[in-house]
Amino acid sequence: MQKSVIVENLSKNYFKKEAVKEISFTINENEILGLLGPNGCGKTTTIAMMLGLLKPSNGRVVIHGLDIEKNRISLLHKMNFISPYIELPKKLSVKENLIVYGKLYGVKFISERIKYLSEKLRLEEFINKKTGELSSGQKNRVSLAKALINEPSILFLDEPTASLDPETGDFVRSFIEKISKEKKMSILLASHNMDEVKRLCKNVLMMNNGVIIDKGTPGDLIKKHGKKNLEEVFLKLNRNNHELK
Amino acid sequence: MSLNRIIGLFLRHFFLIKSSLPRILDLIYWPTIQIILWGFISKFFTAYSDYYNNTVGVILTCAILYDFLFRSSISFNMLFLEEIWSRNFTNLFIAPMRISEIITALVGTALIRTLIGLVPAILITSPLFGISILSLGIPLFFLFLSLYIFGITLGLFVSSGLLRYGPAFENIAWSSLFLLAPLGCIYYPIEILPDFFQNVARGLPLVYIFEEARSILVNQVVNYSNIKNAFMLNAIYLFVGVSLFYYSFSQARKKGSLINIGE
Numbered sequence: 001m002q003k004s005v006i007v008e009n010l011s012k013n014y015f016k017k018e019a020v021k022e023i024s025f026t027i028n029e030n031e032i033l034g035l036l037g038p039n040g041c042g043k044t045t046t047i048a049m050m051l052g053l054l055k056p057s058n059g060r061v062v063i064h065g066l067d068i069e070k071n072r073i074s075l076l077h078k079m080n081f082i083s084p085y086i087e088l089p090k091k092l093s094v095k096e097n098l099i100v101y102g103k104l105y106g107v108k109f110i111s112e113r114i115k116y117l118s119e120k121l122r123l124e125e126f127i128n129k130k131t132g133e134l135s136s137g138q139k140n141r142v143s144l145a146k147a148l149i150n151e152p153s154i155l156f157l158d159e160p161t162a163s164l165d166p167e168t169g170d171f172v173r174s175f176i177e178k179i180s181k182e183k184k185m186s187i188l189l190a191s192h193n194m195d196e197v198k199r200l201c202k203n204v205l206m207m208n209n210g211v212i213i214d215k216g217t218p219g220d221l222i223k224k225h226g227k228k229n230l231e232e233v234f235l236k237l238n239r240n241n242h243e244l245k
Numbered sequence: 246m247s248l249n250r251i252i253g254l255f256l257r258h259f260f261l262i263k264s265s266l267p268r269i270l271d272l273i274y275w276p277t278i279q280i281i282l283w284g285f286i287s288k289f290f291t292a293y294s295d296y297y298n299n300t301v302g303v304i305l306t307c308a309i310l311y312d313f314l315f316r317s318s319i320s321f322n323m324l325f326l327e328e329i330w331s332r333n334f335t336n337l338f339i340a341p342m343r344i345s346e347i348i349t350a351l352v353g354t355a356l357i358r359t360l361i362g363l364v365p366a367i368l369i370t371s372p373l374f375g376i377s378i379l380s381l382g383i384p385l386f387f388l389f390l391s392l393y394i395f396g397i398t399l400g401l402f403v404s405s406g407l408l409r410y411g412p413a414f415e416n417i418a419w420s421s422l423f424l425l426a427p428l429g430c431i432y433y434p435i436e437i438l439p440d441f442f443q444n445v446a447r448g449l450p451l452v453y454i455f456e457e458a459r460s461i462l463v464n465q466v467v468n469y470s471n472i473k474n475a476f477m478l479n480a481i482y483l484f485v486g487v488s489l490f491y492y493s494f495s496q497a498r499k500k501g502s503l504i505n506i507g508e
Contacts, residue, residue, distance in 0.1 A: 012501075014500070014501065044504065045501070045504075048501070048503075048504050051339050052339075052498075053335065053338060053339060053498065053503045053504055054498060054499075054501050054503070054504065055495075055498045055499045073341045073342075073343055074341070076339060076340065076341035077341045079339070080339070081335075081336075081339050083335070085332075086332055086333070086334075086335040086336055087331065087332040087333060087336075088331075088333060088336065089257065089261065089327075089331045089333050090331060091261050091264065091265065091331075092257070092260050092261060092264075093260075093264075096256075096260040096264075099256060099260075100253050100254075100256050100257040100260070101253070101336070101340065102253075103249050103250060103252055103253025103254075103256060104250050104253040104254065104337075104340040104341070104342060105340060105341065106247060106249050106250065106341070130264075146336070
């Protein structure tokens with residue numbers, strides 16, 4: 001199996017605080033890797049370093065054999081990101097936003113790409129509406145369309161179904177599942193939804209206090225810790241870690 | 246540099262402006278009010294001042310030139326602030342855009358924003374006050390260009406601060422030009438300033454630009470050495486501004502301010 005992403009001894013210090021401490025992992029081609037951990041455990045910092053938004057204090061991120069620090073611009077063409085904490089300009093229509101990002105990512109046939117994504121993500125009925133006027137479910141699908149505008153081979157999903165109703169959440173999960181298989185994408189999924197992680201991810205990393213405290217397939221982790229589901233594993237690991245601390 | 250990406254960032258702001266009549270009116274409103282106000286002040290001085298009695302429009306012309314500087318700098322800052330306010334900053338910086346492309350796109354877009362505001366204001370000066378800024382002749386182009394470069398440079402300084410310190414730096418964006426205005430000698434000769442401030446003012450291109458405008462309008466003499474001095478100083482400040490922007494981006498990547506800048 002080809003490794004799309006290699007993270008080696010990655011660390012980030014803010015003054016004296018260590019946000020991420022020497023973590024290492026890989027993401028294979030056509031793999032969805034889950035990244036679990038409580039708020040403030042270093043997930044976003046890790047993703048930011050992988051996207052080249054943040055300079056690591058130590059270690060490196062290698063994507064398709066190239067170091068992100070030395071090849072940031074060329075690698076960003078192949079990556080994209082979705083997070084509920086960042087938004088698209090609200091005063092622009094959905095179509096205008098997609099045109100802008102199509103241009104920024106150098107997409108050759110923007111109209112065709114927008115048409116394709118509109119059909120797949122059911123954006124047609126509000127494609128000319130201002131993004132700020134959409135419901136959270138619609139906004140989420142538009143953000144996903146923006147994240148797929150450049151046909152990325154590596155996708156970072158930070159809580160992609162947060163605050164969505166069950167039906168839209170299921171639609172988004174099914175779409176991610178389908179597109180990752182079709183396009184052989186490598187996906188890093190940070191989520192607090194354990195069912196989502198269990199359904200989508202082949203492997204899971206458990207993070208706390210900036211370190212990876214456990215990893216494995218969802219099934220193996222449940223078995224190893226003698227719990228009924230991934231949520232119980234999550235709670236056990238984090239409570240243990242809290243007590244140790 | 247990719248023209249496609251530069252056009253992409255330009256389109257982001259073009260779509261924003263063209264879809265909002267209040268935004269267009271806002272761009273036009275302030276320069277127009279400013280010009281009308283200075284037009285009446287100018288008319289008063291023309292009638293009652295010995296210094297200005299043969300130089301109709303000196304104040305008004307200088308007001309237009311200063312407003313051009315003010316609008317170009319504020320436009321550049323506004324484009325940056327728009328990304329922060331709309332929480333789109335992270336999206337922009339994870340797109341494969343080079344810093345040089347961001348600067349180029351913002352420079353072009355800021356010019357269009359400035360012209361949308363200023364052209365109508367300039368057009369009304371002729372029917373309202375019988376004054377045309379075009380009377381400055383060919384040097385007008387150099388004066389505008391010089392002011393635009395300095396406006397953009399100030400925009401780069403402020404945007405560097407926004408990159409590094411986030412929205413907390415916003416107030417500096419608004420006040421930066423007011424700080425320089427007294428030293429710019431916009432409406433009066435440099436000799437009016439105390440000696441110490443004269444020395445400081447000579448380090449700014451504004452002094453030479455406005456001195457040149459007055460020289461043409463009052464004495465009908467074109468002094469290209471003023472224009473040359475302004476461009477030389479502009480080149481230095483622009484180099485420092487661009488370098489600072491790159492440095493701030495690098496620091497923002499180290500400190501993590503690109504992640505949470507909109508929050």
